[in-house]
Amino acid sequence: MLVGTPRGPGGGEEAGEDLRELARLTDTAGGVVVGEVIQRIRAPGSRYYLGKGKASELRDLARERDAELIIFDDDLTPAQGNNLEKLCGVRVMDRTELILDIFATRARTYEARMQVELAQLQYLLPRLRRMWVHLSRIRGGIGFRGPGETQLETDRRLIGTRIAELRRKLKTVARSRATQRKRREGHFRAALVGYTNAGKSSLLEALSDSPQFVEDRLFATLDPSTRCARLGDGHEALVTDTVGFIRKLPHGLIASFRSTLEEAREADVLLHVVDASHPDRDRQREVVRGVLDDLGLVDRPRILVFNKIDLLTGDDILSLRKRMSERPGERTALYTSALAPSTVEPLRSELRTRIRARLQRIRVEFPVASGRVLSALYENGEVLSRSQDGALVSVVAKAPPALVGWLRARGGVRVVEPG
């Protein structure tokens, strides 16, 4: 049974869309929705979140429909959750808990699993008493009033220890990730970000010709994967897929996925993928902007990619294009369908342009014995000419900033610019 509690005045449309999304999340978690309750509230009640009358209504409807679980679209305090469970006699969870549950079933890599466990434990800690009450009710001991304070203290301490351990391990993984990234320095890097189900993985597949896990469910991707995209004219970019964003994304979860999102932080450009066919498109764009802001990424170079245009009519596309072009200072906007390779071409071309713009023309002189220098120039730059005078090689090339930095830091190498 789903419960939506839109705040203040406003169209019923958003509230309906919110509940549709909660229904999709429920489906992703393996649940079946048997009913919905919506109450527009000004402020949440401290006891049941809902008003007293509505809460009783919820209890009755849940009984009538045989609901085994009630899911609130908004975060409940431990007390509210507890009171509601007492009132309705079934398990009550909120959106955060549902998302954590989905993440837990979907996390595949060691790192993603640890990140999810960390978020779950952080969520659990303040709710420990309620969870215990839940358990004790199942055991049903008469006069059983929950665990003694000592038991709670022990559990808190154990969880605290585990949290510290997870943090430490995640730090180690983050360090090795950073070394991996170092190796990629010199390459142009793009990161796909966007609302869940927008088509990020599908676009990565289209750009790189390598199959990705794509599914018409929320949070198909939890682990970032990086692929090389051939852009034509000998240009390449490393493109990283990242975890999708969602409205009311649990803060603990963002924090624990921070290291995965580091990939996005170090990208030369962010590809903000928008499902252009979604009725809630504009609000989803805003949500992503908000999360990027939280992550300190909002001012990074960013391209808006309106995807799934195959689902739009010609008129829809025209009016979208018109709207985008009328906004000065708006980001570069492109229109793609991950299902039609020809529509991805403008994205390739935009990336090529950005790669070229980043290249610096330099002349490099180095001893012929420094084979690494020459291969680095060929691999990560564009060699324009090359000559040799005795044991000294001289190359004119176009190079990305990271390569220029690397060359400057090498002994015996002289960099002259513009070359």
Ligand SMILES: Nc1nc2c(ncn2[C@@H]2O[C@H](COP(=O)(O)OP(=O)(O)OP(=O)(O)O)[C@@H](O)[C@H]2O)c(=O)[nH]1
């Ligand atoms: N019609 C159409 N469907 C698309 C397009 N791109 C992706 N899809 C579908 O949209 C659904 C989600 O695609 P994904 O690529 O998994 O989306 P994602 O952004 O990676 O989603 P998460 O990993 O869950 O955040 C899948 O069913 C895709 O087949 C498109 O351009 N047109």
Ligand SMILES: [Mg+2]
């Ligand atoms: Mg994906």
